[in-house]
Amino acid sequence: MDKVKVEQLKIQMQQWLNEAEEFINDIPPVQLYTAVGVVLSTLILLLIIRLFKRTTSNTIVLTGLSGSGKTYLFYQLRDGSAHQGTVTSMEPNEGSFILHSEEDKKGKLKPVHVVDVPGHSRLRPKLDEFLPQAAGVVFVVDSVEFLPNCRPASEYLYEILTKASVVKKKVPVLLLCNKVDKVTAHTAEFIRKQLEKEIDKLRTSRTAVSDADISNEYTLGVPGEPFAFSQCHNRVIVAEASGLTGEISQLEKFIRENVKP
């Protein structure tokens, strides 16, 4: 009984196949090629759109040592005030918003996705979650308490600048010298030079180690030359800010350069 049914189904299928073949044969070849062409070009177009979408990220990652002022800056960007930035953050602070200074252009602009990753060493691995989608990284430095923090800041920065997710995609990095409202704040130029010197020292010691332990994903700078940020394949620039007084125009400029409206 079953065999008969299978046989019937086979005949039915054969009939359908024949009908389909006749149908295709009836279509003039030009029409057929055009149809195939349209389908193929649509697929290619969709693929291009997908690729393009992936490269136009709107994520800006705020990073730097604990106490450098990332959370203050986050709220300045979002609300134009520095509330809630008084305690050490235990979780990344995340939000998609139109920058406070651009609120009058709401609706016309693309929101920026800002992530503030706490500087506490236990929470730093969180950075690896956000770096692959970053359109830009802001490394916040405390310009007042800079000298005692120069070494740990350089170590953290070194780690970021040698990450594959930053080097390969040439993610731009802004070294943001924060707290310039204080008269004792060091200048951005001074901080840049000190960081370069310290990274140069780190580079020498790390390359000596990394033959045995290849933990750094990429090496920094030009061998035999003193390290300078200009040697990085990605753009590394310096700027000044104050998350306390809301002097953040250079930060906003960096964001808008890398997250197209």
Ligand SMILES: Nc1nc2c(ncn2[C@@H]2O[C@H](COP(=O)(O)OP(=O)(O)OP(=O)(O)O)[C@@H](O)[C@H]2O)c(=O)[nH]1
């Ligand atoms: N003078 C001055 N002080 C600031 C400024 N920004 C932050 N501070 C001070 O620095 C402290 C730390 O700022 P936060 O924004 O909480 O620091 P953070 O980088 O988020 O620190 P973690 O969350 O621990 O990684 C604040 O409590 C403020 O007292 C600034 O622009 N000027």
Ligand SMILES: [Mg+2]
């Ligand atoms: Mg914080």
